[in-house]
Structure formats: C-alpha cells, structure tokens
Amino acid sequence: MKDNVKVKKFKSQTANRRIGLGVTYTMLIVGGIVWLIPLIWIFLSAFRCEYQDGTFIGRVTSNFFPNAVGFENFRLLFTSTYYGVEGAFLKWMGNTLLIAAIDCVISTLLVLSVAYCMSKLRFKLRRAFMNMSMIIGLFPGFMSMIAIYFLLKSIGLTGNPAHPEYSVIGLIFAYSAGAGLGFQVAKGFFDVIPNALVESAKLDGCSNSKIFWRIILPLSKPIIIYQALMSFTGPWMDFIFAKVIIGADNAQYWTVSVGLYSMLFGTHPDTNLFTQFAAGCVIVAIPIVSLFMFLQKYYVEGVTAGAVKG
Amino acid sequence: MGKEKKLSHDAKSTTFLEDVRNAFSTFKKRLVDGSIGTKLSHLIFGVGNLLHGQIIKGLLFLSLQAGILAIMILCPTINDTPYGWKALANLSLKNVTVGGEFDPLTGEMTIGSDCKLMILFGFVTIALIVIYFLIWNLNINSSYKADLAKRAGKKPTTFREDLRELFDGKFYVLMLTPTCIAATIFTILPTIFMISIAFTTYNQQDMNELHTNLFGWNGFQNFVSVFTGEGSLGMEINNRFLPVLGWTFIWAILATLTCYFGGIILALLINKKGLKGKKIFRTIFILTIAVPQFISLLAVRNILGEYGPINTLLLNWGWITEPIGFLGLKPGDSELLAKVMVIVINMWVGIPYTMLMTSGILMNIPTDLYEAARVDGASTTKMFFKITLPYVVFVTTPYLISSFVGNINSFNSIYLLTGGGPTYTGYQAGGTDLLVTWLYKVTIDQGSYNTGAVIGIFTFIITATITLITYRRSKAYNEEDTFQ
Numbered sequence: 001m002k003d004n005v006k007v008k009k010f011k012s013q014t015a016n017r018r019i020g021l022g023v024t025y026t027m028l029i030v031g032g033i034v035w036l037i038p039l040i041w042i043f044l045s046a047f048r049c050e051y052q053d054g055t056f057i058g059r060v061t062s063n064f065f066p067n068a069v070g071f072e073n074f075r076l077l078f079t080s081t082y083y084g085v086e087g088a089f090l091k092w093m094g095n096t097l098l099i100a101a102i103d104c105v106i107s108t109l110l111v112l113s114v115a116y117c118m119s120k121l122r123f124k125l126r127r128a129f130m131n132m133s134m135i136i137g138l139f140p141g142f143m144s145m146i147a148i149y150f151l152l153k154s155i156g157l158t159g160n161p162a163h164p165e166y167s168v169i170g171l172i173f174a175y176s177a178g179a180g181l182g183f184q185v186a187k188g189f190f191d192v193i194p195n196a197l198v199e200s201a202k203l204d205g206c207s208n209s210k211i212f213w214r215i216i217l218p219l220s221k222p223i224i225i226y227q228a229l230m231s232f233t234g235p236w237m238d239f240i241f242a243k244v245i246i247g248a249d250n251a252q253y254w255t256v257s258v259g260l261y262s263m264l265f266g267t268h269p270d271t272n273l274f275t276q277f278a279a280g281c282v283i284v285a286i287p288i289v290s291l292f293m294f295l296q297k298y299y300v301e302g303v304t305a306g307a308v309k310g
Numbered sequence: 311m312g313k314e315k316k317l318s319h320d321a322k323s324t325t326f327l328e329d330v331r332n333a334f335s336t337f338k339k340r341l342v343d344g345s346i347g348t349k350l351s352h353l354i355f356g357v358g359n360l361l362h363g364q365i366i367k368g369l370l371f372l373s374l375q376a377g378i379l380a381i382m383i384l385c386p387t388i389n390d391t392p393y394g395w396k397a398l399a400n401l402s403l404k405n406v407t408v409g410g411e412f413d414p415l416t417g418e419m420t421i422g423s424d425c426k427l428m429i430l431f432g433f434v435t436i437a438l439i440v441i442y443f444l445i446w447n448l449n450i451n452s453s454y455k456a457d458l459a460k461r462a463g464k465k466p467t468t469f470r471e472d473l474r475e476l477f478d479g480k481f482y483v484l485m486l487t488p489t490c491i492a493a494t495i496f497t498i499l500p501t502i503f504m505i506s507i508a509f510t511t512y513n514q515q516d517m518n519e520l521h522t523n524l525f526g527w528n529g530f531q532n533f534v535s536v537f538t539g540e541g542s543l544g545m546e547i548n549n550r551f552l553p554v555l556g557w558t559f560i561w562a563i564l565a566t567l568t569c570y571f572g573g574i575i576l577a578l579l580i581n582k583k584g585l586k587g588k589k590i591f592r593t594i595f596i597l598t599i600a601v602p603q604f605i606s607l608l609a610v611r612n613i614l615g616e617y618g619p620i621n622t623l624l625l626n627w628g629w630i631t632e633p634i635g636f637l638g639l640k641p642g643d644s645e646l647l648a649k650v651m652v653i654v655i656n657m658w659v660g661i662p663y664t665m666l667m668t669s670g671i672l673m674n675i676p677t678d679l680y681e682a683a684r685v686d687g688a689s690t691t692k693m694f695f696k697i698t699l700p701y702v703v704f705v706t707t708p709y710l711i712s713s714f715v716g717n718i719n720s721f722n723s724i725y726l727l728t729g730g731g732p733t734y735t736g737y738q739a740g741g742t743d744l745l746v747t748w749l750y751k752v753t754i755d756q757g758s759y760n761t762g763a764v765i766g767i768f769t770f771i772i773t774a775t776i777t778l779i780t781y782r783r784s785k786a787y788n789e790e791d792t793f794q
Contacts, residue, residue: 017584024582031576032594035658038609039601041619060612062622110492113485121482129486134781136493138773139501140719140746143766146753147500150426177496180489207474208481237602240721244754257604264608274612281605292600293593303663304670 045278046073058272073279080276082259083251089280092256095168099255100235102172107179107231108224115186116212120198133181145244148174158245167246168253174245175235188305189223190216226302229295233288256284340454348453355446358453362460366469371449378442382435392431401432403510403526424523426512433502437494507763508532514757532764547761550739550748555768558744561653562717568657570710573664574702578694580665581672592669595662603659607726610655611637638732638741645741648728652742656723660713667709668702675701711780715773721746745769 041064049070050057056072082088117123118130152158157170193216201211217224235242239257246253254262260280263273292299340348347358356371386396399405406423456466467475476484509532511525534540539548580591598606612618614636621633635643636651675698683693703710721744724730730743730751738756739748745765753762 021582021584024579024585028579028585028591032591035595035598035662038606038613038658039597041613042605042609060615060617062617062619064619110489114489117482117485123482126482133493134777135774136497136501138715138777139504139770140749140766142721142746142750142753143504143763144497144500146759146762147430147503148496150430150503151495151500154427154430173492173496177492180486181493181497207478209477209484212481212485233602237604239604240725240750257602261604261608277608281609285601285605288602289597289600292596296593296596299596300666300670303666 042278042281045275046282048275058275060274073275077276077279085252092254092259096255099172100232103175104228104232106176108227110180111183111186111227114180115183115190119187119190164250171245186223222298222301225298340450344454345457351450351453355449362456362466374445397431397435400428425525504763507759510760512759532760546737550737554739554748564653565656565717566714569660569664572657572661574668576665577668599662603722611727637728641733643732645732648742652727671705719746
C-alpha cells in the first residue's frame with residue numbers, strides 16, 4: 001500500500017513537472033511571437049511589391065502579409081534621390097560607417113583609460129572626478145545638445161556654408177567627447193581584476209603605463225569588445241543628436257537613421273516611402289544585429305556587470 | 311576575497327575649510343621659503359625652472375602664459391576680437407550693437423551682436439582663467455620642487471625624467487587629460503551654458519519676430535513664472551507643468567516595475583530546468599535589443615496606426631466601426647489608452663534587457679538554499695518569493711535605481727510612439743509627454759530656450775535627489791575598496 005502511494009506521488013510530481021514545462025514552452029513561444037511581430041512586419045514590408053492601377057504603393061497597407069514580393073523597394077532605395085541628394089541612402093550609410101568607426105576607436109580608448117585610473121590608481125582628485133561625472137550625467141542630454149550645436153557652429157564645425165562636410169567631424173566630437181564620463185561599467189570590470197596582480201607587477205618594476213598595456217588590457221577582452229560594440233552601434237541608433245548637430249538642410253551629410261526617420265516624418269513630398277523606409281531598416285539592421293549576435297557573449301557580460309555595479 | 315590586497319587609499323578626505331586653509335599655507339610657504347626663481351615664478355611663469363636649468367619645462371610654462379595673456383588682453387585690445395576681457399565684459403549682455411545695417415556682401419540685414427555667443431564666449435573665457443591659475447600653481451609647484459631637490463643635494467629632475475614620470479607615478483594625468491579637456495568643452499561647458507540660459511529671456515521665436523539676436527538676463531523670473539503663469543510660455547508652464555511632472559513619475563515607476571518584474575519572470579522561464587532550446591529563445595529576445603529602437607518602435611507605431619493591420623483586422627471582424635487611436639496621434643484620441651499603450655509597448659522594449667541581466671544573477675544563487683527549502687517542503691511559489699526574488703532584488707538594487715532615472719529621461723519610447731500625443735490645443739505638451747520630450751519640443755521645435763532650460767533644471771533636481779539619496783546609502787559607494 002505504502003509503496004503504491006509513493007509511486008502515485010512520484011507520478012503526479014513528474015506529471016506536474018511536465019505540465020509546468022508545457023506551460024513554460026507555450027508562454028515562451030507566444031512571447032517570442034509577440035516580440036518578433038513588429039520585426040517580421042517591417043521585414044515583410046521591405047519586400048512588399050504591390051501595384052495599384054499601375055502605380056507602386058509604398059505606404060502602410062492594411063494587410064500584414066504582402067500580396068506580392070520583390071526587390072523593387074531596395075532598387076528604389078539605392079537609386080532614388082531623397083531631399084535633393086542623389087544616391088542619398090548610400091551616402092548616409094557611408095557617413096554613418098565613418099562616424100561609427102572613428103567614434104568607436106576614440107570612445108573605447110577614453111572609457112578604458114578613465115576606467116583604469118578610477119579602478120587601479122589612487123590620487124587626490126579621484127573621488128571628486130567620480131562624483132562630478134555622475135552629477136554631469138544626470139542632466140538630460142538634450143539640454144546640452146543645443147549648446148553643443150552653438151559651440152560647434154562658432155568654431156565652424158557645423159552649419160559652415162563653405163565646408164558643410166565639417167559637420168561630420170562636429171558630430172564625431174559630439175558623440176565621443178563625453179564618452180570618458182561613462183566609465184562605470186568598465187570600472188566595475190577592472191575592479192574584479194585582483195589588485196595583487198598590479199602590486200606584484202609594481203614590485204617587479206613595472207610602470208603604471210606598462211601595467212595598463214601589458215597586464216590589464218590583455219585581460220580585458222570582454223569589456224573592450226563590449227565598449228567598442230556600444231560605441232560603434234550608437235551612431236546607427238541615434239537620430240536626434242545627429243539631426244540637430246548636422247542640421248535639417250544638410251541632407252548629404254546625414255547619418256542613416258536621420259535619413260530613414262525623415263522618410264517617414266520629414267518634409268519629403270512623396271508619402272509613398274514607407275516600404276522604402278522598411279527596406280532601409282532591413283539594410284541597417286542586418287549588420288547591427290549580426291554584430292550583436294556574433295558578440296552576444298561579451299554583450300551579456302557587459303550588461304550583467306553594469307547591473308550589479310549600477 | 312577578504313584577503314585580497316587593498317590598494318593604498320585615497321588621500322584622507324578633508325573638509326572644504328581645511329582644503330582652503332591648506333591651500334593658503336602652501337602658498338605662503340612657497341612664497342616665503344622658495345628661491346628667488348620660485349618667487350619670480352609667481353609673476354612670470356617658468357622663471358624658476360629656467361634658473362634651475364630645466365629649460366624645456368621653463369619655456370613651456372612661459373609660452374603657455376604668453377599665449378593665454380595674448381588671448382585675454384592683447385587680442386581684444388588691439389584687434390577688437392570678442393574674446394578675453396571683452397568676452398567677460400559682454401557677459402553682462404549690456405554692451406550690444408543692435409544691428410539692422412544693410413550688408414552689401416550678403417544682401418541681408420546684419421543682426422548685430424549675438425547674445426547666445428556672448429554668453430558662450432564668456433564661459434569659455436572663465437574656463438581659460440581657471441586654466442591659467444591651474445598652470446600658475448603648477449609652475450610654482452614645479453619650481454619649488456626643484457628648490458627642495460637642490461637643497462637636499464640632488465639634481466632637479468630633467469625633462470626626460472618628468473616625461474617618464476608621466477608614464478608611471480603620474481600616469482593618471484596622462485590618461486585623464488583627454489577626457490578632462492573633451493568633457494569640459496563638450497559636456498560641462500554646454501551644461502553650464504544651458505543652466506545660465508534659464509536665467510535669461512532667450513526665446514528664439516520672439517527674437518525672430520523682432521529680427522534680433524539680443525536678449526537679456528532676467529534673474530529668477532522664469533522659475534517664478536512656473537507658479538504665476540507669466541511670460542511667453544508662462545501659460546503653458548503654469549497649466550501643463552504639474553500634469554507632465556505627475557505623468558513622468560507615474561511613467562517612470564510603472565515602466566521600471568513592469569520591465570523589471572517582467573524581465574525576472576522571463577529569465578526564470580528561459581532558465582527553467584529541463585527546457586530545451588534555451589539559446590533560441592534567448593536569441594529571439596536579444597534580437598529585439600539589437601534592432602535600433604527607431605526601427606522597432608516606428609514599426610509598432612505603424613502597426614497600431616490608423617491604416618495599420620490591427621485596426622483593419624478589428625474593422626473587418628466588425629468589432630469596431632472606426633479606427634481606434636491607440637497611440638493618441640490625433641487630438642481627439644483617448645489619453646488614458648495612449649498612456650496604457652506606451653507602458654505596454656515599453657515592456658516590449660525593456661523586458662529582454664532585464665532578462666539578460668537577471669539570467670546571470672539567477673545562476674549565481676547558491677543551490678543549497680533551494681535544497682534546504684525543498685527538504686522543508688516549501689512550494690515553488692514560496693521559494694520564488696522567499697529566495698529568488700529577495701536575492702535578485704538585493705543584487706540589482708543599483709540597476710533598479712539607474713533604470714528609474716533612465717526612465718525619467720526616456721525619450722525614444724515616447725517620442726517615437728506617440729510623439730507626446732494626444733495634443734492639447736494651444737499647448738506644446740501633450741497627454742503622454744514626459745519632461746524630456748516636452749523639453750525637446752519647447753527648445754527644438756519652439757525655440758523657447760529659457761523655458762526649456764527651466765524644465766531641464768527641474769528634471770535634473772528630481773533625478774539628482776533620487777540618485778544621491780540612494781547612491782550615498784549604497785554599499786558600492788561606501789565600501790568600494792572592501793568589496794574588491
């Protein structure tokens with residue numbers, strides 16, 4: 001009798017577990033679908049190729065799945081003249097790639113150097129620097145955005161009629177200049193590297209600079225990749241700062257996000273641009289998403305470090 | 311962990327008064343005790359170093375002094391450039407040229423002085439003066455150090471040794487200088503500029519009507535108008551400030567909590583024992599983080615839009631007779647619905663992020679805690695509320711605070727989804743506008759920089775208060791070294 005009860009209990013436990021797993025699967029699958037719907041929709045819209053009375057329809061349509069598919073949107077995207085700029089999309093892509101690459105190098109170097117100082121060196125104004133950077137970080141970024149624009153304009157790095165291309169340099173400054181103040185995640189990472197390592201290197205006569213380049217940096221691959229990923233993807237995602245700094249009437253030097261955003265909300269005469277916008281989104285999203293997927297491990301590590309350190 | 315060697319601590323913390331007293335005693339000591347070169351260095355930079363034979367260093371100090379003095383005094387006096395002491399004088403915004411002359415070169419009317427540039431140059435000059443005195447102090451210090459070395463029978467350091475020291479003992483100087491310079495110019499200066507704008511009458515729209523670039527200081531008038539409703543945007547501020555502030559708080563609390571607990575639940579689901587395909591599920595949710603927000607949020611906006619698939623579907627099913635304004639994009643739409651929708655859609659944005667973060671933490675919970683609980687016959691729900699949740703909340707408190715502050719400043723979710731709508735006729739701030747999106751509209755769209763600056767300062771005060779109270783209490787701040 002007793003054994004029988006035990007077996008029953010065991011059976012009900014496994015059954016419970018199975019039900020539990022089933023519920024989990026259902027929730028995750030439903031959740032996954034909900035999370036993917038907007039992305040799938042944009043993806044499908046990019047390939048939508050519908051005509052009505054001989055004219056191409058590019059606006060939002062009521063059907064989720066397109067009635068006809070093709071590459072017309074991509075062709076239009078790469079060959080069209082937007083805002084009076086020929087081949088605008090390719091130019092925007094080029095601008096963004098340039099800005100992102102330079103910003104990535106400068107920002108990562110600044111962040112790592114500040115984080116190392118804050119974590120492994122001790123000097124008089126360290127605490128003051130840390131508090132100061134935290135307080136500055138609490139001001140809404142939009143507040144200083146306008147002032148940065150005036151500042152860049154007064155030194156000719158934006159809104160310069162003779163050299164409109166300088167505004168790209170201005171934007172790089174605007175993105176990377178303050179990067180060093182965002183050292184907290186990297187500092188959290190360096191804090192975990194044992195101090196004994198630093199001390200023993202010092203006893204061996206290593207200078208602080210050598211310790212940084214030869215000991216700390218080789219151990220910091222995850223955080224270097226995380227910082228580089230963050231600063232590289234930043235310019236692809238931001239559309240407000242770029243729009244204000246480069247200026248609405250300087251379409252040739254826009255970044256791709258400003259261009260795409262303006263295709264939906266700009267003063268462009270053609271309202272049939274939604275599917276071309278979607279095609280542009282797919283082109284932008286593919287490299288960014290693959291970078292994230294490829295470097296997923298490092299991204300997760302950085303995010304987790306940021307969570308605990310704040 | 312506990313036996314880990316500690317780094318030598320920061321210099322003992324001193325009060326402000328002690329700092330001032332120390333600074334004075336150092337000054338007096340160097341002036342009285344220093345050699346003739348050190349004494350002269352108080353007036354002419356680098357003399358002390360030159361007399362000690364540190365030629366390069368001395369010339370460096372001397373040229374820095376000459377350069378700064380040229381910008382400060384010579385250029386404005388001779389060439390009449392608006393820098394240096396003129397920029398300081400211009401800070402009063404009194405000595406202005408009104409303009410209005412015809413410029414034959416551009417074919418436009420000249421606009422005379424530009425007050426925003428006057429303020430900007432004024433602050434740059436103040437920064438330059440601060441830098442001048444920092445170099446002044448450095449130069450005396452370096453000369454006095456050489457004095458002491460000589461008295462001790464040693465040679466003053468050579469330039470090469472100084473350079474080498476920059477890579478070792480003073481490595482932090484080398485590493486922090488780029489950030490200090492860049493952050494001063496592009497972060498601190500602009501912030502101070504915008505704070506000062508809050509005390510002016512700078513309203514681009516009014517000024518455009520008058521064809522002028524002139525404005526003046528007006529003290530605390532802009533802050534007072536928050537309560538009295540005077541001034542160009544006084545009505546707007548008077549009637550919309552409290553609703554926007556209230557909604558910003560409700561939004562920040564709800565957005566933080568929904569994403570936080572949603573993320574923990576999602577992390578628990580994905581990390582459930584025996585679940586297959588963990589990686590696939592995780593990748594799906596990371597995908598939504600990787601796609602730029604302006605893409606995904608604009609997609610959601612269009613799906614829910616007037617002609618989007620959802621409204622059409624509901625219309626075809628006959629559930630509704632006219633499109634629902636989910637996001638309050640048209641003036642008559644429901645404000646409550648728009649508010650609920652942004653919070654729900656924001657969960658879509660925020661949950662995967664918290665999921666990633668808590669996943670790592672969940673794995674670190676000691677398993678013996680669960681085993682002990684299981685032996686005591688605790689149910690799964692009980693274990694969740696008694697072990698998992700307290701542990702995760704304890705570890706992620708700093709994140710909870712920073713994400714609350716982040717949500718107060720969350721621009722994308724509102725601007726891309728509702729654009730602040732539904733709008734109120736006659737006002738900039740719509741039903742779902744947060745302080746930041748309102749700030750953006752008021753400054754960028756409306757050109758009312760002074761009002762925008764006031765809103766920005768209020769936002770800062772709120773976030774700073776919350777952060778400082780919690781940060782000061784947190785272990786990360788108080789026991790920084792012990793936790794290494």
